[in-house]
Amino acid sequence: MAGILEALEENQCDAYVAYDSSDNEDMRYLSGFLATDPYIYVCRKDGGKFLIVSSMEELRARRESPCSIVTRTAAGFAELLQETGDAESATARMIQNFCGNRLLVPYSMPVGFARALEKTAEVSVDRDTVLSMRAKKTADEIEKIRAVQKKNEAGVALAVDAVRKAEVDENGGLLFEDSPLTSERLRAIMHEAFFRMGLDDKDTIASCGADTALPHAKGEGQLFANQPIVLDVFPRDIETGYFADMTRTISKGKPSDEICRMYEVVHEAKELAVSLIRAGVSGADVHNAAADYFAEKGYVTAGTSGFIHSLGHGVGLAIHENPSLSVRGGILEEGNVVTVEPGLYYPGIGG
Amino acid sequence: MAGILEALEENQCDAYVAYDSSDNEDMRYLSGFLATDPYIYVCRKDGGKFLIVSSMEELRARRESPCSIVTRTAAGFAELLQETGDAESATARMIQNFCGNRLLVPYSMPVGFARALEKTAEVSVDRDTVLSMRAKKTADEIEKIRAVQKKNEAGVALAVDAVRKAEVDENGGLLFEDSPLTSERLRAIMHEAFFRMGLDDKDTIASCGADTALPHAKGEGQLFANQPIVLDVFPRDIETGYFADMTRTISKGKPSDEICRMYEVVHEAKELAVSLIRAGVSGADVHNAAADYFAEKGYVTAGTSGFIHSLGHGVGLAIHENPSLSVRGGILEEGNVVTVEPGLYYPGIGG
Structure with a gap:
């Protein structure tokens, strides 16, 4: 992870410190650890990479993360809590005892917590070092993206198949298994398939006709023959966290x-x-x-x-x-x- | 929303400003608007409440939010972008033109953006005004929580029913429809029911036996008779955003x-x-x-x-x-x- 070390040198900092849950993609990327409660990621200028976690999370963190694992207890949190009287100050002091007091923090760190750090440390803000690191995928990451893309293709194929099998009513509207084939239904077909494959899809687009001129319109109501139908589908693999994304324009009949x-x-x-x-x-x-x-x-x-x-x-x-x-x-x-x-x-x- | 106005007075600020997507619960609560891209919420000391959104979001914001809607265009973003040359400075300047330069911001605001504001404004950090407001539910909110709790109960009832109908193998393990009834399967039964009801559940707990002594162990493997089975289930209604939460301890046979x-x-x-x-x-x-x-x-x-x-x-x-x-x-x-x-x-x- 040369990226962070270079950024530390450039900013003359002792350590890069992030404090967030794994809902933050940078945290998940850096730690390899999944947690819904915030924990601390540290990369020191000596190259040491650590997670500071609650004792409750220690075993799981050791199993999931390539970083060294330190518990808050071992990092002196309890004593600092007694000294300072509040959890935020104790966390800030614990970080500085562990890292030094010239800290580089991510752009997304809550300003309230950054101000707690600033009471006794110099805080520099890093803009996109981790974002840049994330752009360059490892073979393992590419494999994970391929896997979710394959599932994505299977889901989209079901939607295409429904359009293919649809009949056309007297107004040109599509009927599938004897009821109107709508944007909502096409989305539901994909959504259900993704659910079974362990993917989560949000804001799937299945729009038709004039609606397709609006790049982010999700689409609603019955689909029609001889019109463009735009599918823009980007599910996420719940287990690996990686997304796939594909857009297809199809039509029943000739537009x-x-x-x-x-x-x-x-x-x-x-x-x-x-x-x-x-x-x-x-x-x-x-x-x-x-x-x-x-x-x-x-x-x-x-x-x-x-x-x-x-x-x-x-x-x-x-x-x-x-x-x-x-x-x-x-x-x-x-x-x-x-x-x-x-x-x-x-x-x-x-x- | 007396809470924010009081906080403005206490901190001698002109306006409360938050800049985030609706994934942030405070944003969703204050704006009533659902957007995956960040937008700006403003409450001025004169009581005016505004959202500043991109033109693309204007119509939807007007439909969903009780706040006044202002587009970035109307707020002069394009001119400021030309003047400053970058989107972050232009956004910061636009906020100050619209709000004044004594700003109260949420604890969670990214420190990078807060620093952009600080270049030309005084920035105070609010800790939990909105959190306190959210604690006091309206009748409408209580109705939404009741609704998701009812669905939660229906999902948990299916899990309880599977345990009730399970048979017991020679090792005391539970069998349901001729195959082992595991923690994973019990979760899947609830997960599928929630999916059909429009709920999203994350980290549902279905643990058994000695595992139940660990408060956050999700549980794994076959369930056993004459042992406590702990269900801790907290799905979210995808449409309303409200959670329900329930914990039940059950047993097949007498523990x-x-x-x-x-x-x-x-x-x-x-x-x-x-x-x-x-x-x-x-x-x-x-x-x-x-x-x-x-x-x-x-x-x-x-x-x-x-x-x-x-x-x-x-x-x-x-x-x-x-x-x-x-x-x-x-x-x-x-x-x-x-x-x-x-x-x-x-x-x-x-x-």
Whole structure:
């Protein structure tokens, strides 16, 4: 973890200290430990990495984490609590006894706790060292992302299959097993499949027709034939914590020529972008190549229509993380995992 | 919301400002708005309550929130972005233009963002004004908690029923529908029921035998007859965000006399505690009454055995919130919603 050591040197700090639960992706990443109560992660400038946990969590932390495990008791918390009279001051003092008093803390540390530390320590704020570390995946992480993506594909396949098997009523609405096939029902089909596979999905998108022109509309009501149906699906594996993300546009029957041409061009832009992605190329260059391709094909972005979002983003313990494939995207490195999801959006037409 | 206005006066501030997503319970509580991206909540000393949101969220925010809605565009974000060159400074400046420069912020505000505000504003940190407000539930909130508790009871009833219907193998292990009834399976029965009812459960406990002596052990492997089985179940309603919480000890067949006597005394302590709960009594007094009752019955707490956790806690948008029924619990008020869950834990025996 050279990243943190370099940041410590740059900021002339004795230790990097984070205090949060594993709901914070950085904590989970650094500690390898899952806990719903906050605990302390420390990386000292001598390279030592520690978790300070309650005695109740000691055994589990030893089993799950590659860091050295120290209990609060061993770190003198009880004595400090008696001295200071409150848990926050005792925690702050315990950290300083263990780490020194020049501390580097994450951007997300609660300002209230940072102020408790500041009473007796110099506190520098680190912006994105851990975020950058997380962008570069290990083989094990890539394996976990592959695994959840496979399950994601299986869930989306069920939705596609429902559309394929659907009948069309006299108004062009889709019927599945004799009742209307709605956005909600398509989501429920995927949601149930993900539940059985140990995935958690939130805000799954299944929109249809004109709604598809709004990038984040979840979709509601009956689906129709000869219209684009957009699925944007990003479940998380509950056990590993890793996300997958995929977007697909499908249709029952043939949509308008306009939509068909948009689909073709989006598909080509995606193939182009994927062919450009390699270590050393910038995310901005990849994004711009797709944008240029759209422009070349006559799809010019203006305000709320055209190619109005970034080409893609990193995926890992968070659904959106570094690196970015956008106008601000930096140089890609080996180990990055990114989505490529170009899109064209025309209000009133679709996307 | 007298609470925030009083806090503003006490700290001589112009406005209370929070900047977070609705994953933060205080944000969800104050705004009534659900968003996965961060937005700004403002309560000015003139009593005006505002959300500052991106244009994309405007319509939804207007529909969901009782606060006044202001878009970032209307609040001058674009101009400030051009002036300052970065989104963080522009956001900080936008907040100050809108609110004044003496700001009260929540304890949980990221220290990095607080430092951006501090460049040009005086920033005071509020500790628990919103936490205290949340402790006092409205009739509508109580209704939501009742609703999720009913569903919780239905899920737990299914688990109890599985134990009731289970057969006992030659080793005393439980069999349900011809295969071993395990902690995992009991959890899955509840998990599936909750899924269908729109609840999300995390860390449901279904432990058996000696494991029950460890308050937070989730339990694993086959369940056994004549042993205590502890269910501690706290699902959240995905739509309303409110939690329910219940703990039950059950058994297939008759456990040891020791366990039966513990069960009786815990049950009596619970009845006693419930009878004492009313507005004006302190949470500490209720906790201590239960502790004294245990002592009177010969169950003395020492280190890791006996009555080793607090009697109960508030429940709402968080599973643990104020007020506390513990040695540090303050005065109870009308509108508080608390759990009462005394327990006795004896390593090697059970709990």
